[in-house]
Amino acid sequence: MNILECKNITKRFGEFTALDNVSIEVPKGSIFGLLGPNGAGKTTLIRIINQITLPTEGIVIYDGSPMTVDTVRKIGYLPEERGLYKKMKVGEQAMYLARLKGMKSDEAAKALKEWFVKFGIRSWWDKKVEELSKGMAQTIQFIITVIHNPGLLILDEPFSGFDPVNVQRIRNEILRLRDEGTTVILSTHNMESVEELCDNIALINKSKLIITGQTDEIRQQLGSNQVELLYTSAQAGSLPTGSSYEIVLDEQQKASRRAVLNVNEGFSAKDIITEVNEKVDIASFKKLIPRMNDIFIKLVSEQK
């Protein structure tokens, strides 16, 4: 079941088309990666979902019915361009923003206290924001985004500005929220996080949707048929040619050699194992699934 559907969204600013007939479906309880180079139209799409701007054409459906100003309250949005009032105290500010989301004063206070305790930052409550480091401010912003238990979380570059320890903490929180039933839309340039976190992705480039679907399927589909072989050989030489494969790369590593092979037409990975096994000692053998990074670069550069 989809919690969010964007149907044929087009957005024009005068002559300029920011989004051209983009449709995405976000399954409930999943993490959805929204990818694309800078200026592709991701932020515009996110703003349309948030009702900050309205689409020129198309419709956004949330949980079965068209998105309205009231349903926007069920979204938690962490924009890429984000900040806080510098002169306000952390606690006061968090209360204000939570109440703007429609929370009552007492429930906002309770929820905030819980999060502050959990992150071990209770001592920040009476500090002014200008006294906080960038990472600290980012933590507050994350808490404010999720404070009202939104059904849909939209995170635009949530990891920027965090040290590795905090990145891990935020990742764990995102996964925990997903497990508790929250749907997450994650817009990021960090492809490792996409591989690790996203169940589905959509790639937007130059206002158009390039591809959307399950992350694993896309990686399989777009993978060229390649295998990676780690081996040692008695002759200490390179891998001899064979009929079932074509050598793309063959290099000496510390203890062994690493080769990347294209599987030839009419052969399978199994045939290669059989053939190679006679020539060298196999240390490891695996099918290569392309990294999201490569897919991203390939798809984006293909369009040019």
Added chain:
Amino acid sequence: MKLSKIGLIIGREYSVRVKKKSFILVTILTPILMALLILVPSLIMLYNGEDQQTVMIVDRSGLLQPYFQTNESTAYEFSDADVDFDRLKSDYDNLSINALVVVSELDSLNNVDVIAYSKEPISLDMKQNLSSTIATALRDYKLSLYDIENLDEIMQKVESDVVIDALTLTEDGGEKEDSVEIYMILSYIMSFLIYMFTFMFGSMVMRGVIEEKTNRIVEVIVSSVSAFELMMGKIIGVAGVAITQFLIWVVLTISLVLGAGIIFGADLLSGAANISDVAGATAVSASDATGILASLSSIDVPYILGCFLIFFLLGYLLYASMFAAVGSAVDNEADTNQLSMPITIPLMVGLFIMLHTFQHPSSTLSVWASMIPFTSPMVMLARIPFGVVPAWQLILSISLLAITFVFITYFSAKIYRVGILMYGKKASFKDLYKWIKSKK
């Protein structure tokens, strides 16, 4: 529109500003300064008046002695007409006098030369007093040379005392005591305050918008509330700050001045009234002070204060949304100059027209400018203290202002909505026009 959310925004905008140290300082110090400004000159006048001045007159004409009578402020001493003047001058310091006046003998036309010596320049008052008294003495002497019978009686009959009692006819056919000077002062203060407040608090709105934009908090907020709610919340919150400050100023200034009046005595207040005469740029003799005090009580304070609040609020609302739109279109305050021209120019024009209006409250220019929405808050307030504004003009002016406010806010909100989410780009007027035309 969610009223509770607007309420939250108004509350934040208000409380953040009134809790600022700078706000508290300005709010408390300004009335103290104002009170000092009113009180200090009258204190000086009060204490200065207690010192009796001594003037020594060397009267070679022999006419003057009966005319100079020692009084509270000045004591007159006459020395012999044939005294050695040079010796007298060199002995000046031992005489303990404030001035030494030499009147020459009568010349062929029965006129005299008068020279006054002093260590410190003699006051204007004393100079006028001397010359008018000497002139009277000469006139009497010259008249007496004509040998007219019953001269004293004739003189008494000829002399007349003209006092102008200025009354203004009110609309209901009655009449009221008039004191133009007090109206001018009020008129000037009122409309200048409107100008100052609109500028000050309009800029405050603009800075608030820029702050939210540079802090990058605005996108977080507009995902919770609409841009229009955020803008109106800010404008109304700042209006609350303005009214708070104004009311504190009024209350504090009045109580400080009255408090000082009680401590130093009522003389001080009539002294203060004298000072206001001078400020009114019109020479009013001291005897009119009581008249001014009387006409002060004839001023309809609730009416003027009410008009002030209505025109301030509407004028502020009109300009504040424009200030907000300009703030949304830039990334820092330095870039606002060009874009804020359409705001500052009408404000300045209003101020200039007001400088004419507080002297000519019923001129064609004044009447028109008090109708046109962009100048009307200032010009109307300059007219109101004179009581020359018919009800229909007042109502028309307020309605025009309110309608224009709605229109301007509609367009400003469109600019604002787009502008707050545009980073790193300095907008031109062309961009603003595009934003107005764009759909959400």
